[in-house]
Amino acid sequence: MSKRLFVKGNEAVAMGAIEAGCRFYFGYPITTQSDIPEYISREFPKVGGTFIQAESEIASINMLLGASACGERAMTSSSSPGISLKQEGISYMAGSELPGLIVNICRSGPGLGGIDASQADYFQSVKGGGHGGYHIIVLAPGSVQEMYDLTMLAFDLSDRYRVPAMILGDSVLGQMKEAMTPHPYEPPVDLPEKDWVVTGKGAHGGQRIVKSLYLGDGELEAHNWRLHAKYAELKEKEVRYEGVGLEDAELVVTAFGSTARIAKTAIRMARDEGLRVGLLRPITVFPFPEQAFLQATETAKRVLCIELNAGQMVQDVRLSVDRDAEVFFYGRPPGAGSLPTPEELLEQIRKYYKD
Amino acid sequence: MQQVFGHPASLKDVQTHFCPGCQHGTIHRLVAEAMDSFGVQDRTIGVASVGCSVFLYGYFDIDVVEAPHGRAPAVATGVKRARPDRIVFTYQGDGDLAAIGTSEIIHAANRGEAMTVIFVNNTTYGMTGGQMAPTTLPEQKTTTSPYGRDVEQAGHPIRMAELLTGLEGTAYSARVSVNSPKNILQAGRAIKKAFEMQIEGKGFAFIEVLSACPTNWGMNPLAANERVAEEMIPYFPLGVFKDNSEA
Ligand SMILES: Cc1ncc(C[n+]2csc(CCOP(=O)(O)OP(=O)(O)O)c2C)c(N)n1
Ligand code: SF4
Numbered sequence: 001m002s003k004r005l006f007v008k009g010n011e012a013v014a015m016g017a018i019e020a021g022c023r024f025y026f027g028y029p030i031t032t033q034s035d036i037p038e039y040i041s042r043e044f045p046k047v048g049g050t051f052i053q054a055e056s057e058i059a060s061i062n063m064l065l066g067a068s069a070c071g072e073r074a075m076t077s078s079s080s081p082g083i084s085l086k087q088e089g090i091s092y093m094a095g096s097e098l099p100g101l102i103v104n105i106c107r108s109g110p111g112l113g114g115i116d117a118s119q120a121d122y123f124q125s126v127k128g129g130g131h132g133g134y135h136i137i138v139l140a141p142g143s144v145q146e147m148y149d150l151t152m153l154a155f156d157l158s159d160r161y162r163v164p165a166m167i168l169g170d171s172v173l174g175q176m177k178e179a180m181t182p183h184p185y186e187p188p189v190d191l192p193e194k195d196w197v198v199t200g201k202g203a204h205g206g207q208r209i210v211k212s213l214y215l216g217d218g219e220l221e222a223h224n225w226r227l228h229a230k231y232a233e234l235k236e237k238e239v240r241y242e243g244v245g246l247e248d249a250e251l252v253v254t255a256f257g258s259t260a261r262i263a264k265t266a267i268r269m270a271r272d273e274g275l276r277v278g279l280l281r282p283i284t285v286f287p288f289p290e291q292a293f294l295q296a297t298e299t300a301k302r303v304l305c306i307e308l309n310a311g312q313m314v315q316d317v318r319l320s321v322d323r324d325a326e327v328f329f330y331g332r333p334p335g336a337g338s339l340p341t342p343e344e345l346l347e348q349i350r351k352y353y354k355d
Numbered sequence: 356m357q358q359v360f361g362h363p364a365s366l367k368d369v370q371t372h373f374c375p376g377c378q379h380g381t382i383h384r385l386v387a388e389a390m391d392s393f394g395v396q397d398r399t400i401g402v403a404s405v406g407c408s409v410f411l412y413g414y415f416d417i418d419v420v421e422a423p424h425g426r427a428p429a430v431a432t433g434v435k436r437a438r439p440d441r442i443v444f445t446y447q448g449d450g451d452l453a454a455i456g457t458s459e460i461i462h463a464a465n466r467g468e469a470m471t472v473i474f475v476n477n478t479t480y481g482m483t484g485g486q487m488a489p490t491t492l493p494e495q496k497t498t499t500s501p502y503g504r505d506v507e508q509a510g511h512p513i514r515m516a517e518l519l520t521g522l523e524g525t526a527y528s529a530r531v532s533v534n535s536p537k538n539i540l541q542a543g544r545a546i547k548k549a550f551e552m553q554i555e556g557k558g559f560a561f562i563e564v565l566s567a568c569p570t571n572w573g574m575n576p577l578a579a580n581e582r583v584a585e586e587m588i589p590y591f592p593l594g595v596f597k598d599n600s601e602a
Contacts (some may be wrong), residue, residue: 024433054429056458062433062459065430066431067433068433088426171488182399189584201418203397210420211403
């Protein structure tokens with residue numbers, strides 16, 4: 001399995017999921033991600049998986065809820081408008097402490113918008129897009145290889161914490177092809193046993209209930225505090241990011257996903273000009289790498305946040321940096337032709353760089 | 356001496372929260388008796404919906420997953436596909452199944468999901484305080500049809516059992532009522548049949564149960580029960596509309 005392959009980002013997600021033991025897929029077609037259900041519907045019969053093309057995104061997230069309640073590794077995938085429809089089910093899964101993978105290959109909006117890459121679903125993804133005040137684990141790959149690797153990781157983190165996980169990609173990452181090396185999935189040895197799944201009570205003695213309704217005095221508050229303790233634990237233990245050249249950086253550039261790829265090229269160009277510019281790329285956008293930003297800005301006092309939206313992650317950056325650091329933003333709301341060029345970003349770097 | 360009547364094992368020995376004269380309790384008992392008669396309590400997974408029946412895990416002594424409003428057939432699809440050897444049922448009200456969840460029920464039936472659906476039709480949204488449901492009868496007053504349901508404006512009551520009968524995937528569809536001892540016996544038989552269909556792998560089985568909501572109808576339990584006979588049954592005829600058990 002160590003042969004390099006030339007694959008599409010969406011296919012890499014599907015391959016990673018199958019390798020990680022996911023055998024249940026429920027989804028509904030929408031452009032920028034339809035390669036995922038297409039790939040899975042083709043490959044699942046070979047591994048004994050169950051594929052259902054549901055009647056809607058709402059139905060598919062709830063099918064995922066049901067399969068997950070039975071302890072199975074299960075997933076759904078969609079793109080922005082479909083993720084909006086799934087929010088009801090995601091909130092219920094968060095409330096019921098059910099693991100499961102939701103893939104969002106974002107396109108531009110609001111509304112029907114367009115099918116170009118977008119990062120305008122950042123708030124929706126990391127702030128709990130549904131009701132009730134919850135979080136899910138959100139991983140933002142920056143390459144086809146990471147689409148594969150992080151899909152596996154998403155299942156593990158989701159199972160470990162009983163928190164739904166999302167792969168937050170976009171149509172550039174989903175549609176582009178690049179070299180990737182598949183590798184065997186290695187399950188963590190210490191994943192907790194799923195001692196909460198419904199199986200019919202005969203299999204485990206007492207009755208088991210998977211639910212999110214808590215009406216007793218103080219019950220819901222206690223339940224919510226427990227959920228929030230998990231989010232705190234995630235922040236402490238499961239943060240992932242890529243840092244390049246932060247040691248001597250005068251200016252820290254931050255971006256995630258496909259935007260970070262363009263930023264990397266711009267940073268290389270800036271370095272060629274002798275500008276000491278570093279990159280801090282969040283890989284987990286929830287939990288957000290707060291400490292990494294604090295650390296990086298103890299020396300570098302300037303941060304430039306680049307996003308393919310009008311400014312969302314920049315708010316988390318501002319909350320995380322050293323109090324003396326200045327945070328600048330450059331972004332464009334998504335739409336055809338709005339993907340920034342490296343030259344365009346280099347200009348921004350020059351503008352905000354001070355030696 | 357032979358005992359001919361007792362407490363079903365699948366039902367916990369606790370008091371329910373239902374209003375006096377509410378028939379959810381009777382229907383719970385019939386479902387429990389069906390599980391007992393096939394000895395499937397230990398391998399049954401119930402899917403609770405939103406409405407007055409949401410607490411069914413407090414009454415049934417079985418594993419339960421709770422679904423969002425209307426989505427029980429989708430949740431049950433996930434459960435049944437993950438555990439095809441288990442018995443899976445949903446228990447849904449008319450607001451749940453015939454309004455917000457119409458899409459989910461139609462498509463679960465159409466796929467022929469091997470599950471049993473207990474559909475409690477009381478012509479109103481009970482839990483939220485008696486608003487108009489898709490099953491509310493013409494001229495019936497509710498808190499959101501204070502002058503009586505105007506079918507010109509609000510459409511006609513939906514007959515779900517007949518609607519689902521037309522789908523290929525539906526293996527069994529019946530409408531029963533629990534307003535008289537005779538009808539209760541008949542309802543019990545139909546509910547058993549709907550479980551048997553699943554146990555024998557025949558496919559999607561649907562039971563619509565006409566039920567009283569005395570509280571929101573503003574009637575005493577006896578008058579509410581009479582309303583079922585005099586107003587509901589004429590619009591929602593009882594009977595078996597489809598039975599593929601020999602197929
Ligand atoms: C998405 C959503 N919309 C609305 C509600 C509010 N709600 C709770 S129960 C209910 C109606 C239930 O009526 P029905 O299904 O007929 O059951 P009954 O209470 O009559 O047994 C509604 C609208 C909700 N919980 N979720
Ligand atoms: S409100 Fe109606 S349906 Fe709900 S418990 Fe009371 S009588 Fe039963």
